Amino acid sequence: MSEKLSDETRGTLLDPLMETGWEIEEGRDAIRKTYKFDDFADAFGWMTRAAIWAEKWNHHPEWENVYNRVTVTLTTHDVDGLSTLDVKLARKMDGLFGPVDD
Numbered sequence: 001m002s003e004k005l006s007d008e009t010r011g012t013l014l015d016p017l018m019e020t021g022w023e024i025e026e027g028r029d030a031i032r033k034t035y036k037f038d039d040f041a042d043a044f045g046w047m048t049r050a051a052i053w054a055e056k057w058n059h060h061p062e063w064e065n066v067y068n069r070v071t072v073t074l075t076t077h078d079v080d081g082l083s084t085l086d087v088k089l090a091r092k093m094d095g096l097f098g099p100v101d102d
C-alpha cells in the first residue's frame with residue numbers, strides 16, 4: 001500500500017521532475033505535464049507505451065490527448081495525494097518521451 005509523500009521527502013523527489021516540466025497542480029496534491037509530439041500517431045504510440053507501464057505497476061494516469069499533445073496528471077487516489085508511485089511513473093514517462101527510432 002502506497003503512502004502519501006512526506007514533507008521531508010517531497011522536495012527531494014519532486015524537484016527533479018519540476019526540472020523536466022512537471023508542475024504541482026493548483027489546489028490538488030498532484031503533478032501535471034503536457035507532452036508535445038510531432039503528430040497524433042507519435043502521441044498515441046507514446047500513450048500506448050506509457051499505458052503498459054501503468055498497467056504493470058497498477059498505477060494509472062489521468063490524461064487527455066488532443067492531436068499531438070498529451071496532458072498528464074498524476075496523483076494516487078488511494079491516499080488522496082502524491083506518492084512514490086507518481087514519482088516512479090513520471091520518471092518512466094519522461095524516459096519514454098520522444099519518438100522511437102524508425
Ligand SMILES: C[C@H](O)[C@H](O)[C@H]1CNC2=NC(N)=NC(=O)C2=N1
Pocket residue numbers: 058059060061074075076077078079
Ligand atoms: C483497485 C486498484 O488496484 C486501485 O484502484 C489502483 C488502480 N490504479 C490507481 N491509479 C492511481 N493513479 N491511483 C490509485 O490509487 C490507483 N489505485
